Amino acid sequence: MRGRIVRVSGPLVVADGMREVRLFDVVNVGPKALIGEVIELRGDKASIEVYENTDGLRVGDSVETLNMPLFVELGPGLMSNVFDGIGRSLLSIYEHSGDRIGTGLDTIRLDHKKLWHFTPTVEVGANVAEGDILGTVQETSAMLHRILVPVGVEGVVETIEEGDFNIDQPIAVIKTSNGKEKVCMHTKWPVRVPRPKVAKLSIDEPLITGQRIIDTLFPIARGGVAAVPGPFGSGKTVVQHQLAKWSAAEVVVYIGCGERGNEMTDVLREFPELVDPKTGKGLMERTILVANTSDMPVAAREASIYTGITIAEYYRDMGYNVVIMADSTSRWAEALREMSGRLEEMPGEEGYPAYLGSRLAGFYERAGKVQTLGSEPRVGSVTAVGAISPQGGDLSEPVSQATLRIVKVFWGLSASLAHKRHFPAIDWLISYSGYNGKMDNFYKTNVSYEFPKYKSYIMRMLQEEAELNEVVQLVGFDVLSDKDKITLDIAQVIREDYLQQNAFDEVDTYSSIEKQNKMLRVLYTYATLASQAVENGISYEKIIDIGSRAKIARMKYTLETELDELDSLESAVKADFAILENKEGI
Numbered sequence: 114m115r116g117r118i119v120r121v122s123g124p125l126v127v128a129d130g131m132r133e134v135r136l137f138d139v140v141n142v143g144p145k146a147l148i149g150e151v152i153e154l155r156g157d158k159a160s161i162e163v164y165e166n167t168d169g170l171r172v173g174d175s176v177e178t179l180n181m182p183l184f185v186e187l188g189p190g191l192m193s194n195v196f197d198g199i200g201r202s203l204l205s206i207y208e209h210s211g212d213r214i215g216t217g218l219d220t221i222r223l224d225h226k227k228l229w230h231f232t233p234t235v236e237v238g239a240n241v242a243e244g245d246i247l248g249t250v251q252e253t254s255a256m257l258h259r260i261l262v263p264v265g266v267e268g269v270v271e272t273i274e275e276g277d278f279n280i281d282q283p284i285a286v287i288k289t290s291n292g293k294e295k296v297c298m299h300t301k302w303p304v305r306v307p308r309p310k311v312a313k314l315s316i317d318e319p320l321i322t323g324q325r326i327i328d329t330l331f332p333i334a335r336g337g338v339a340a341v342p343g344p345f346g347s348g349k350t351v352v353q354h355q356l357a358k359w360s361a362a363e364v365v366v367y368i369g370c371g372e373r374g375n376e377m378t379d380v381l382r383e384f385p386e387l388v389d390p391k392t393g394k395g396l397m398e399r400t401i402l403v404a405n406t407s408d409m410p411v412a413a414r415e416a417s418i419y420t421g422i423t424i425a426e427y428y429r430d431m432g433y434n435v436v437i438m439a440d441s442t443s444r445w446a447e448a449l450r451e452m453s454g455r456l457e458e459m460p461g462e463e464g465y466p467a468y469l470g471s472r473l474a475g476f477y478e479r480a481g482k483v484q485t486l487g488s489e490p491r492v493g494s495v496t497a498v499g500a501i502s503p504q505g506g507d508l509s510e511p512v513s514q515a516t517l518r519i520v521k522v523f524w525g526l527s528a529s530l531a532h533k534r535h536f537p538a539i540d541w542l543i544s545y546s547g548y549n550g551k552m553d554n555f556y557k558t559n560v561s562y563e564f565p566k567y568k569s570y571i572m573r574m575l576q577e578e579a580e581l582n583e584v585v586q587l588v589g590f591d592v593l594s595d596k597d598k599i600t601l602d603i604a605q606v607i608r609e610d611y612l613q614q615n616a617f618d619e620v621d622t623y624s625s626i627e628k629q630n631k632m633l634r635v636l637y638t639y640a641t642l643a644s645q646a647v648e649n650g651i652s653y654e655k656i657i658d659i660g661s662r663a664k665i666a667r668m669k670y671t672l673e674t675e676l677d678e679l680d681s682l683e684s685a686v687k688a689d690f691a692i693l694e695n696k697e698g699i
């Protein structure tokens with residue numbers, strides 16, 4: 114079926130003669146076959162969101178429907194790749210056509226010529242059902258890609274072979290009740306439809322990020338959802354980069370959504386050089402980038418988060434833990450607003466469409482820990498983290514409000530902390546984690562029984578500090594009692610020597626949970642002994658002068674291979690206080 118353009122307004126094209134087209138079908142627009150998606154139907158008129166530059170389109174140009182929704186290709190070759198908002202490989206485009214990006218669907222998604230070595234894990238004659246593993250491909254040195262029986266297919270394996278195949282060649286034939294199904298190594302999946310699962314599982318373990326304030330105070334669960342709101346320059350992108358680099362996940366999907374192109378360049382330049390501390394493999398070996406930077410077509414930005422989460426679900430279905438980052442969902446929402454405005458829809462708050470909240474939920478609700486399809490179901494997870502950039506940091510605006518209603522963890526960045534160069538500028542007085550209770554149980558059994566105690570102690574001291582600061586502002590520091598002075602000292606040690614973490618320092622950039630636990634123990638020992646000493650009449654000046662206190666300031670630079678040093682430091686703290694209190698030994 115062929116329609117005709119009657120109106121062009123930026124990325125929005127209206128065509129008539131489109132009676133048979135369905136909502137969300139993909140269409141080819143104009144002589145260059147630009148890709149667009151039908152987003153509204155009225156009579157025989159279709160409003161089309163065009164994902165490419167519409168310059169040069171004319172009234173009367175043809176529009177052709179492809180009779181399918183916007184999809185991504187899923188298969189080997191995703192990993193380490195860089196895609197645009199609608200799932201076309203920017204790396205392949207670059208290789209084939211230099212830095213000029215071609216148009217239309219012909220431009221490359223996955224590489225269909227490349228050969229992959231397929232190793233079967235089932236034999237001829239096996240009964241298989243959707244989601245069962247047929248075999249594997251070593252996609253990168255860090256990723257064993259599992260080839261699954263496609264959704265909706267069930268039967269007996271008639272042929273299956275080891276060998277080198279491209280993603281279009283059949284690797285197996287399955288005899289089903291109504292014929293034969295040739296299975297190749299890729300599938301297409303509509304981006305707006307969640308991939309099926311057997312069940313959503315309850316959330317019970319943290320996704321360790323190596324970022325102390327996150328893991329200790331405001332943990333995110335595997336399969337959880339978090340938001341990082343913060344004003345301009347407060348460190349949202351650095352937080353997301355840190356999570357992409359250090360999270361304990363097998364797969365990372367990073368969506369650069371309407372942010373500056375140079376931030377994506379940073380990722381492209383930095384990630385290949387970084388090594389995963391756990392596997393010793395390059396970080397890019399487990400990372401997929403979706404780039405829709407501010408200089409790329411605005412409409413594709415809307416699709417980019419669904420493209421990203423579909424890829425994330427695909428690896429989840431193989432039984433992996435995936436973490437997906439979107440920077441920034443505010444830029445995404447602006448794209449939504451722009452399209453809504455062009456459609457002349459009734460604007461909601463601040464011009465955003467009324468469906469802003471449900472579209473955001475459509476992204477975040479696809480996160481979770483799941484039992485996957487398959488006769489022997491696997492467990493996989495998608496953890497989603499979105500940055501929000503509210504104007505002037507004011508969280509009462511619609512995107513922040515809609516997000517906060519959905520997410521369970523909230524890492525609120527504060528301009529004043531960033532201004533003081535306290536990074537990460539996650540404000541402990543406004544942030545929270547809805548997973549805290551469950552994570553405490555995990556930490557108790559898997560890290561140390563004391564961990565939750567350290568955490569609540571820290572929170573209490575930081576709150577006391579906030580209250581004391583108000584007093585100090587009124588009457589000055591000097592009039593405080595020694596006990597209060599020590600409280601402020603402990604809080605300072607917590608802030609500067611524990612919570613502050615330099616993303617750009619080779620050692621400090623990542624702290625294992627074991628290191629966090631040992632650091633906390635040193636802190637707690639110092640804090641309790643200092644409080645006790647004050648009670649026993651030892652002066653504030655004497656306490657802060659002990660030798661080991663200066664060493665606490667450097668404990669974050671302890672190497673992961675030398676964590677014993679933290680045990681020695683704890684003994685040194687005890688020894689110092691023993692001398693102060695005039696006792697023999699420890």
Ligand SMILES: Nc1ncnc2c1ncn2[C@@H]1O[C@H](COP(=O)(O)OP(=O)(O)OP(=O)(O)O)[C@@H](O)[C@H]1O
Nearest residue numbers: 344345346347348349350351536537614615616617
């Ligand atoms: N953990 C950190 N360690 C050291 N420096 C940091 C850290 N986090 C942020 N910074 C500093 O803050 C600067 C701004 O951070 P970033 O670009 O992440 O802010 P942003 O909130 O994403 O800004 P924008 O609103 O422009 O997107 C960084 O360039 C860096 O100098």
Ligand SMILES: [Mg+2]
Nearest residue numbers: 349350351372
């Ligand atoms: Mg940023």
